Amino acid sequence: MKILFTGASSFTGYWFVRKLAQAGHDVTCPITGELENYTEVRRIRVHQLKNFSNLMPRCSFGSDAFLSLAGSAKFDLLCHHAADVTNYKSPDFHTIRALQNNTHNLVGVLKTMACPVLLTGSVFENDEGAGDDLLNAFSPYGLSKGLTWQFFRYYCGMASLPLGKFVIPNPFGPYEEPRFTAFLLKNWKVGQPAEIKTPNYFRDNIHVDLLAGAYAIFAEKISKSNACLLRLNPSGYVEKQGAFAERIQRETRARTNWTCELKLARQENFSEPMNRTNTEPASMFVPHWNESAAWDAFVFYYAA
Numbered sequence: 001m002k003i004l005f006t007g008a009s010s011f012t013g014y015w016f017v018r019k020l021a022q023a024g025h026d027v028t029c030p031i032t033g034e035l036e037n038y039t040e041v042r043r044i045r046v047h048q049l050k051n052f053s054n055l056m057p058r059c060s061f062g063s064d065a066f067l068s069l070a071g072s073a074k075f076d077l078l079c080h081h082a083a084d085v086t087n088y089k090s091p092d093f094h095t096i097r098a099l100q101n102n103t104h105n106l107v108g109v110l111k112t113m114a115c116p117v118l119l120t121g122s123v124f125e126n127d128e129g130a131g132d133d134l135l136n137a138f139s140p141y142g143l144s145k146g147l148t149w150q151f152f153r154y155y156c157g158m159a160s161l162p163l164g165k166f167v168i169p170n171p172f173g174p175y176e177e178p179r180f181t182a183f184l185l186k187n188w189k190v191g192q193p194a195e196i197k198t199p200n201y202f203r204d205n206i207h208v209d210l211l212a213g214a215y216a217i218f219a220e221k222i223s224k225s226n227a228c229l230l231r232l233n234p235s236g237y238v239e240k241q242g243a244f245a246e247r248i249q250r251e252t253r254a255r256t257n258w259t260c261e262l263k264l265a266r267q268e269n270f271s272e273p274m275n276r277t278n279t280e281p282a283s284m285f286v287p288h289w290n291e292s293a294a295w296d297a298f299v300f301y302y303a304a
Contacts, residue, residue: 001025001223004075004113006061007082007120008053009038011176012168012208014045016081019212020219021052028075030059030066032082045175062104070112077223078113081120083148088141098144103151110155116162118222119152121145123169123204123278129233131202131276138272157228164222164230166215169278173208173294174301180241184248184262185302193261199242200267204277206236209294213286234282255299 003020007013008029020027029049034057038046049055059065061082084098123129124138125145137143149165156163172181187194214234222230237244242264249260283289
């Protein structure tokens with residue numbers, strides 16, 4: 001397929017594009033900034049993307065440059081993975097501004113491309129996955145993702161274009177931002193213990209290589225489908241965060257000489273819903289996924 005993919009510089013975006021390219025697809029990636037302006041791990045991802053995709057700098061979604069690119073060739077699929085994530089953890093996150101950025105000139109984009117659309121969602125938006133708290137959005141950012149989905153659902157329906165939604169849980173793996181798993185590995189690498197302060201949250205963590213494999217297969221399904229709406233909620237390791245930390249501890253000890261000391265604290269912070277997970281085991285869609293090799297790559301990334 002010839003694919004137009006937004007949001008390629010993100011952690012999951014990088015892996016999705018990589019997997020699509022490995023499957024033989026021609027992927028063009030409009031990105032918002034100049035290549036030299038990206039920093040830290042995002043800079044590494046962007047420069048690696050040049051090896052297997054067509055990068056188009058200064059080309060934000062819905063802009064004149066984007067419309068020109070969208071109309072320059074006959075694309076088989078639009079993968080809209082980009083989203084406004086500015087201060088996404090803040091309670092002051094600007095939901096409406098994010099919605100405007102996520103859907104800028106959407107009608108014009110759909111009219112220009114006239115092809116199936118694959119939108120990325122999040123298990124932390126409203127009405128996704130399984131869990132408690134009536135499946136409310138986790139945050140204003142989660143709310144912006146849910147509203148973005150409703151906009152795409154309405155306007156793709158009006159244009160009679162097939163629409164797929166790929167819902168992401170908690171991805172981890174090489175080239176990730178420094179979050180939960182990075183905290184563990186970076187402490188263990190220097191011989192320090194790692195303490196988990198919220199071990200009782202029940203979450204869905206998935207290796208990004210497995211997630212990307214499911215994404216590539218779903219993208220191919222969307223491009224060939226006549227259905228108006230399709231959805232995939234791929235799931236990975238569904239367990240408490242403390243149990244997931246112990247899983248990482250086992251896999252890391254098996255591949256290094258690190259002690260990997262882990263402490264599970266008595267949880268006192270319950271500001272988030274206790275339970276939120278996806279619903280469809282990703283291994284069903286990627287049956288030949290090599291779990292051991294994925295853990296090898298994960299540990300090697302931090303060891304190196």
